[in-house]
Amino acid sequence: MFNKTELEKILVKNWTEFLEIRKAMEFIKTMASKELKMNDPKIKKLSVSNCSFTDRGIIFWIESNIINSNSNVNITTEILIRHNKNIEHIKTI
Numbered sequence: 001m002f003n004k005t006e007l008e009k010i011l012v013k014n015w016t017e018f019l020e021i022r023k024a025m026e027f028i029k030t031m032a033s034k035e036l037k038m039n040d041p042k043i044k045k046l047s048v049s050n051c052s053f054t055d056r057g058i059i060f061w062i063e064s065n066i067i068n069s070n071s072n073v074n075i076t077t078e079i080l081i082r083h084n085k086n087i088e089h090i091k092t093i
Contacts, residue, residue: 008051011058015048019060027087028064031077035092042067049076057082059090 011018025043032041045065052059062077078090 004053008053011051012048015060019048021046024062027079027089028062028066028075028077028092031089031092032064032066032068032075036073036075038066038068038073040068044072054080056080 025046028043028046029041032038043064044067045063047063048060049063050061058081060079060081062079064075064077066073066075075092077092080088080090082088
């Protein structure tokens with residue numbers, strides 16, 4: 001009925017229209033601290049690079065540049081937004 005690939009492109013392009021940036025930043029900072037053992041990370045840049053529809057919801061790949069201990073680190077965090085709007089962390093690298 002619809003072109004899934006084109007819809008995914010639209011979501012990536014317009015992610016700021018439906019994701020709450022402050023909450024996304026807090027989530028990324030928490031995952032950077034927890035998963036990558038960063039102390040007091042500061043987010044310099046945040047963007048969505050990809051998304052994919054699954055049976056469980058939509059997976060988003062969130063790219064961020066984080067300042068930690070006087071160094072810049074680029075990380076990718078994968079999250080699943082379930083159909084019931086709950087957010088599940090998949091991984092941070």
